[in-house]
Amino acid sequence: MTSSPLLTDLPAFGELQALASDLKSTSIQALFEREGNRAEAFVAQAAGLRLDYSKHLLDGAARARLLELGEQAQLPRKAQALLGGAEVNNTEGRPALHSLLRASSAPGLEDKFAEVVEARAQMRHWAGRINSGEQRGFSGAAITDVVNIGIGGSDLGPRLVTDALKPFQGDINCHYVANVDPADLQDTLLDLDPATTLFIICSKSFRTEETLTNGLAARAWLINAGAEVSDLDKHFLAITSNLAAAAEFGVSGDNCLPMWDWVGGRYSVWSAVGLSCAIALGWEHFEQFLDGAAAMDAHFASAPVADNLPMLMSLLEVWYCNGFGAGNHVVLPYDQGLARLPDFLQQLTMESNGKRVAADGSALDYDTGPVLWGSAGTMGQHSFHQLLHQGTRLCPVDFILPLTTHTGMAEQHQRLVANGLAQSRALLVGRTPDEARESLLARGLDAAEAERLAPHLAMPGNRPNSVISFAAVTPHSLGALIALYEHRTFCSGQLWGINSFDQWGVELGKEIGVDIFQRMAGEARTAPLDPATEALLAQWRQYRD
Ligand SMILES: O=P(O)(O)OC[C@H]1O[C@](O)(CO)[C@@H](O)[C@@H]1O
Numbered sequence: 366m367t368s369s370p371l372l373t374d375l376p377a378f379g380e381l382q383a384l385a386s387d388l389k390s391t392s393i394q395a396l397f398e399r400e401g402n403r404a405e406a407f408v409a410q411a412a413g414l415r416l417d418y419s420k421h422l423l424d425g426a427a428r429a430r431l432l433e434l435g436e437q438a439q440l441p442r443k444a445q446a447l448l449g450g451a452e453v454n455n456t457e458g459r460p461a462l463h464s465l466l467r468a469s470s471a472p473g474l475e476d477k478f479a480e481v482v483e484a485r486a487q488m489r490h491w492a493g494r495i496n497s498g499e500q501r502g503f504s505g506a507a508i509t510d511v512v513n514i515g516i517g518g519s520d521l522g523p524r525l526v527t528d529a530l531k532p533f534q535g536d537i538n539c540h541y542v543a544n545v546d547p548a549d550l551q552d553t554l555l556d557l558d559p560a561t562t563l564f565i566i567c568s569k570s571f572r573t574e575e576t577l578t579n580g581l582a583a584r585a586w587l588i589n590a591g592a593e594v595s596d597l598d599k600h601f602l603a604i605t606s607n608l609a610a611a612a613e614f615g616v617s618g619d620n621c622l623p624m625w626d627w628v629g630g631r632y633s634v635w636s637a638v639g640l641s642c643a644i645a646l647g648w649e650h651f652e653q654f655l656d657g658a659a660a661m662d663a664h665f666a667s668a669p670v671a672d673n674l675p676m677l678m679s680l681l682e683v684w685y686c687n688g689f690g691a692g693n694h695v696v697l698p699y700d701q702g703l704a705r706l707p708d709f710l711q712q713l714t715m716e717s718n719g720k721r722v723a724a725d726g727s728a729l730d731y732d733t734g735p736v737l738w739g740s741a742g743t744m745g746q747h748s749f750h751q752l753l754h755q756g757t758r759l760c761p762v763d764f765i766l767p768l769t770t771h772t773g774m775a776e777q778h779q780r781l782v783a784n785g786l787a788q789s790r791a792l793l794v795g796r797t798p799d800e801a802r803e804s805l806l807a808r809g810l811d812a813a814e815a816e817r818l819a820p821h822l823a824m825p826g827n828r829p830n831s832v833i834s835f836a837a838v839t840p841h842s843l844g845a846l847i848a849l850y851e852h853r854t855f856c857s858g859q860l861w862g863i864n865s866f867d868q869w870g871v872e873l874g875k876e877i878g879v880d881i882f883q884r885m886a887g888e889a890r891t892a893p894l895d896p897a898t899e900a901l902l903a904q905w906r907q908y909r910d
Pocket residue numbers: 515516517518519567568569570571572573576630631716868871
């Protein structure tokens with residue numbers, strides 16, 4: 366794939382910056398009055414998801430220029446290139462074919478697709494075997510619990526999906542261990558029976574310190590409980606592209622499911638990395654999850670920029686980052702099952718687009734990926750929403766709003782939806798000092814006290830937010846939602862001219878970590894570390910000795 370032009374080289378960019386500076390002082394409510402059909406016109410739908418982006422600092426004219434920017438960056442052609450297997454990861458010389466993992470056919474990519482189909486059959490086999498009770502542990506008892514040991518992309522996606530789709534879960538309990546802190550593994554194993562527990566060692570590289578350390582501790586836990594080394598195949602599966610390392614760890618070839626270098630870790634939940642989800646949910650539900658993502662892929666491939674959800678969301682991201690200097694993006698799922706969505710999206714967006722050089726290595730002189738954060742509604746309302754409503758920073762928000770619940774408690778759920786809508790509206794309308802004063806007087810405060818407190822109660826409003834609403838959290842809608850953010854991430858990367866599929870920035874810390882660990886273990890080094898780290902090591906030694 367030819368490298369992307371820089372954002373600043375796109376002809377519409379300069380004009381957009383000028384428009385953004387004009388719109389900074391524009392009232393979104395005034396835009397609603399001026400553009401009568403805004404509530405319908407600033408809406409796009411795909412794969413069962415409805416994106417309402419009417420509450421943004423964006424008028425019709427600015428939107429038209431923003432769409433031109435998307436055309437100038439050739440987002441539709443870039444989408445085709447991504448989906449068609451072009452070498453979008455130029456630093457590592459690979460395509461990024463996560464879409465192939467949910468495809469039902471793949472013209473031109475038959476060889477890779479055959480491997481995907483084969484891996485799906487293996488996943489289905491293991492999910493069926495474990496759910497049917499056929500898979501038995503060292504004592505002969507059926508497996509009841511599965512522990513996925515992995516980190517980053519080998520943890521966050523499967524953990525999110527299993528959590529979010531609890532209402533679809535079968536009898537097997539899936540647990541997730543990621544942190545090298547032994548407390549993570551220890552807490553998880555506390556209530557588990559070694560005889561009925563199966564571990565999935567999930568690591569694309571099979572070189573990740575946290576995963577291998579926890580894997581070895583899990584192995585020791587089984588052996589201590591009476592399992593023989595020859596029993597370990599009853600308790601361990603591996604998901605990896607590094608079969609040799611998995612074999613060295615002790616997982617036999619029959620128990621290994623594949624990963625490929627053409628799928629990035631943070632984009633891999635659709636592959637065998639999602640095996641724990643397929644076990645928890647059953648194969649049919651997992652297929653529906655793949656179908657939801659495939660529906661978003663089809664939309665991404667064919668919809669014009671003006672109607673294309675991932676493209677629109679990425680254009681909005683760039684609009685705020687590079688037009689308004691926003692360094693934040695907030696995601697608020699109004700659904701308890703989606704509480705982990707911000708964690709997942711942090712890796713997806715920040716590991717993908719937290720870059721400071723263009724795809725060709727040249728330094729960028731504009732901002733790229735913002736800091737993404739958030740939490741499940743309504744908890745954030747009693748915490749950081751104060752800053753969203755009255756703070757000094759611009760934090761564009763995505764509300765994620767399923768409209769029905771699986772709990773059977775529709776009346777209580779109505780409160781959740783009302784809260785989500787109220788927050789979105791409060792960010793829009795705010796409260797003027799006069800309204801604040803009036804409300805204080807209505808509460809019986811005297812005029813002087815109302816005057817004193819009014820500035821504290823006043824809220825500027827005009828804070829941009831999108832609402833992504835859909836019928837319910839189902840395997841299909843969740844698949845579509847995750848794929849939507851994947852493609853949005855890619856499009857933003859293309860607009861910024863960066864490679865969204867490598868993550869060199871995480872490597873240095875890993876290397877230094879190995880060096881420090883070896884120093885702690887007593888290995889001699891000629892050169893000392895920086896004085897601050899040496900002092901902390903000395904403090905650690907005091908506690909160890
Ligand atoms: O699946 P692996 O190879 O263990 O990697 C886990 C995670 O570590 C990272 O490489 C970052 O350290 C992520 O990109 C990846 O998802």
